[in-house]
Amino acid sequence: MLEVKNINISFQRNIFNNANIKFYDSCIHAIVGKSGSGKTTFLRSIIQDSSRVQMEISYNEEVISEKDEFVRKHIGYVDQLGSYFPNMSIKQHFSFYAKMKGEKISVHDINEFLSRVNLHHVNIKKSPSVLSIGERKRFLIALSLYCDKDIIILDEPTASLDKKNIALLKEVLLSLKDKTIILTTHTQEILEICDVVYRIENQQFECEKNDNDKSKKENKTHEIKNYRFSPIKYFQYKTPIQWIQLIGMIVISVFILAQSLPLIQSFLIANTINPQVTNQSSKEMIFLRNRSGQLYFMYDPIMDCYNSKPFARQELDKIEQLEGVKTIEKIDMFPLFNPSTYENCEKFEVIDEKGNMQTYEFDSYGSRAPAIYPYYKYNSFNDGDNGIYISSMLSKMCDIQEGDMIKAKWYIPKNQYIRNDNPYRVISYVLKEFEFKVTKVLKPEEEYTTPSHDMIVYIPYSMYNEILNSINQDDKEIMSSNVIRASEKVDPVPYTVDEYVIFVDEDYASDVYNAILEMDDSYDVYSTYMSYLDIDAMQREAFQTKLISTGGICGIGIIAFITIQYFLMKSRKEEIELLRNNGIKRKQIYQSILFENGVYFIVTCGIGLLLSYLYQSYIEDFTNVLLFSGVIIVISFVLLCVNVIVSQFILKKKKRVRKVKL
Numbered sequence: 244m245l246e247v248k249n250i251n252i253s254f255q256r257n258i259f260n261n262a263n264i265k266f267y268d269s270c271i272h273a274i275v276g277k278s279g280s281g282k283t284t285f286l287r288s289i290i291q292d293s294s295r296v297q298m299e300i301s302y303n304e305e306v307i308s309e310k311d312e313f314v315r316k317h318i319g320y321v322d323q324l325g326s327y328f329p330n331m332s333i334k335q336h337f338s339f340y341a342k343m344k345g346e347k348i349s350v351h352d353i354n355e356f357l358s359r360v361n362l363h364h365v366n367i368k369k370s371p372s373v374l375s376i377g378e379r380k381r382f383l384i385a386l387s388l389y390c391d392k393d394i395i396i397l398d399e400p401t402a403s404l405d406k407k408n409i410a411l412l413k414e415v416l417l418s419l420k421d422k423t424i425i426l427t428t429h430t431q432e433i434l435e436i437c438d439v440v441y442r443i444e445n446q447q448f449e450c451e452k453n454d455n456d457k458s459k460k461e462n463k464t465h466e467i468k469n470y471r472f473s474p475i476k477y478f479q480y481k482t483p484i485q486w487i488q489l490i491g492m493i494v495i496s497v498f499i500l501a502q503s504l505p506l507i508q509s510f511l512i513a514n515t516i517n518p519q520v521t522n523q524s525s526k527e528m529i530f531l532r533n534r535s536g537q538l539y540f541m542y543d544p545i546m547d548c549y550n551s552k553p554f555a556r557q558e559l560d561k562i563e564q565l566e567g568v569k570t571i572e573k574i575d576m577f578p579l580f581n582p583s584t585y586e587n588c589e590k591f592e593v594i595d596e597k598g599n600m601q602t603y604e605f606d607s608y609g610s611r612a613p614a615i616y617p618y619y620k621y622n623s624f625n626d627g628d629n630g631i632y633i634s635s636m637l638s639k640m641c642d643i644q645e646g647d648m649i650k651a652k653w654y655i656p657k658n659q660y661i662r663n664d665n666p667y668r669v670i671s672y673v674l675k676e677f678e679f680k681v682t683k684v685l686k687p688e689e690e691y692t693t694p695s696h697d698m699i700v701y702i703p704y705s706m707y708n709e710i711l712n713s714i715n716q717d718d719k720e721i722m723s724s725n726v727i728r729a730s731e732k733v734d735p736v737p738y739t740v741d742e743y744v745i746f747v748d749e750d751y752a753s754d755v756y757n758a759i760l761e762m763d764d765s766y767d768v769y770s771t772y773m774s775y776l777d778i779d780a781m782q783r784e785a786f787q788t789k790l791i792s793t794g795g796i797c798g799i800g801i802i803a804f805i806t807i808q809y810f811l812m813k814s815r816k817e818e819i820e821l822l823r824n825n826g827i828k829r830k831q832i833y834q835s836i837l838f839e840n841g842v843y844f845i846v847t848c849g850i851g852l853l854l855s856y857l858y859q860s861y862i863e864d865f866t867n868v869l870l871f872s873g874v875i876i877v878i879s880f881v882l883l884c885v886n887v888i889v890s891q892f893i894l895k896k897k898k899r900v901r902k903v904k905l
């Protein structure tokens with residue numbers, strides 16, 4: 244016997260006041276009363292706790308303290324609408340309960356249970372939505388029968404049923420001899436078959452009819468199973484649309500993550516401080532020349548010496564007098580390949596202190612080969628020891644340490660052929676071999692480089708001049724094809740160094756740079772520092788543009804993401820309510836949503852990390868693996884939080900109670 248005592252329910256007004264009611268085993272009970280008297284509220288309060296409800300339930304004289312467990316084991320509830328799990332087919336409803344019972348159910352058994360409630364020839368692969376409301380209610384009774392529930396509660400089971408369906412329902416109810424049935428109804432046909440009828444009057448249950456002695460009581464001997472709900476196994480129950488929504492959310496999240504990858508890269512580029520931007524030499528050295536002819540592209544110091552022409556003394560004086568200028572020195576280099584043909588790159592040998600020699604060969608068609616450059620007393624890396632220094636890049640490329648010897652033949656300019664009809668002079672070279680002992684390997688933040696050269700052997704300016712002046716007319720001039728052609732037209736004259744480097748006070752670098760450009764159209768200047776600043780500004784601008792566009796795209800993505808999640812959770816609200824009606828604890832329902840969110844997070848984050856790895860291998864830079872992975876994990880986590888917040892918002896939002904019009 245199910246006994247409910249001391250029932251107190253109140254909302255704006257008292258619905259029940261210390262009411263008591265008994266339900267006898269294997270009897271059909273009806274609760275009748277005026278509309279709004281509290282029939283539905285009472286039935287629902289048997290299966291779910293509420294702060295507005297106080298009552299004491301005992302079953303077979305045992306007080307029920309764990310309502311959820313009691314509902315799972317004993318009660319099948321069919322509401323007025325015949326609510327079913329919208330995420331399950333008819334077959335899945337049975338398999339869901341079968342899983343909870345820890346068993347399997349065959350199609351044959353399903354059909355057997357359905358035929359017990361007069362549901363023949365139903366396509367069990369379909370959703371219960373294909374059934375009429377009467378059929379649905381009988382389907383739910385069949386589920387209760389399968390679950391061995393001994394108490395079946397039906398709220399207005401005849402609501403919206405036609406005569407034929409009422410008759411069928413009546414037949415089914417009469418067949419459930421061993422079940423305790425509790426229903427609310429206004430239908431006389433159903434009331435006739437009820438053993439016990441209670442009327443709600445003055446907030447109490449008044450017994451109008453009690454034929455329970457007549458009813459055939461059967462002793463319940465069947466074993467009551469303990470139903471277990473698995474939040475993990477529940478993940479599989481989704482409609483095709485819900486699967487599409489979930490996949491859609493993952494796709495949008497991955498899209499947002501993919502957008503973030505080039506953004507991180509752009510951010511890194513914009514925020515990487517090139518050591519040359521802060522280094523003394525690049526700030527204080529401005530390359531200068533006076534050009535003959537047109538400037539077709541950016542001025543590349545030393546490499547563009549063919550259309551450099553001498554300055555008049557007063558022109559140089561004028562530049563020297565600019566505020567911030569410390570001194571103006573001549574500058575040139577000795578390359579490893581013939582710069583007038585870009586051919587015949589010489590071998591470069593490195594001999595370590597143990598005498599091991601390593602020979603390096605460079606692409607003769609490229610400018611990226613070692614070259615000798617002078618250094619000056621103004622360079623901060625000058626130790627004043629007249630030593631041979633090498634750039635960090637040369638040390639890295641040719642594995643050169645301090646104390647190693649470097650040996651190579653270098654191209655030293657000898658003559659120049661200047662034609663009146665051509666702004667480009669032709670320069671002839673002689674090859675000279677030198678062997679240097681490396682005194683110091685410079686750090687990137689010390690050295691100076693040019694756009695074309697970063698593998699540099701720095702020699703003292705005095706030594707550079709000595710080498711240049713050591714060339715005499717007896718040295719064998721390399722007669723490359725352009726020298727031969729030029730020599731047929733004009734006589735050679737000794738080579739002159741026509742390019743300069745200005746040492747400036749770093750605070751005046753920009754002023755001097757701009758002042759020289761304004762002096763004359765044929766003056767070209769190059770400052771590593773200023774170029775990097777320009778590049779830096781461009782990169783920052785590029786990052787900002789990317790940030791705005793990515794932000795816009797991701798914003799749209801997040802709106803789509805929230806919208807999908809909103810509708811997904813909205814579609815699940817009914818399902819969650821039904822789980823509660825089945826005695827599934829709120830905690831377990833949240834665990835299943837948490838598991839789903841976990842799956843979403845792992846899949847999204849996993850694909851994001853894979854994309855990040857592929858992207859980094861594409862840009863061939865794995866130096867910031869941690870940053871890339873960190874950003875992917877953080878964005879995935881933020882999206883997960885959005886997911887959870889939207890879920891909570893929808894689930895906490897009060898659902899309007901739907902009722903069927905009687």
Ligand SMILES: Nc1ncnc2c1ncn2[C@@H]1O[C@H](COP(=O)(O)OP(=O)(O)OP(=O)(O)O)[C@@H](O)[C@H]1O
Nearest residue numbers: 254255258276277278279280281282283284285902
């Ligand atoms: N969650 C709630 N919050 C506020 N009031 C509620 C709530 N649930 C029920 N009520 C009120 O309790 C009263 C009883 O409602 P209930 O639906 O149980 O009546 P009923 O007897 O089933 O009516 P009907 O025969 O029309 O279905 C109604 O006045 C209803 O407005």
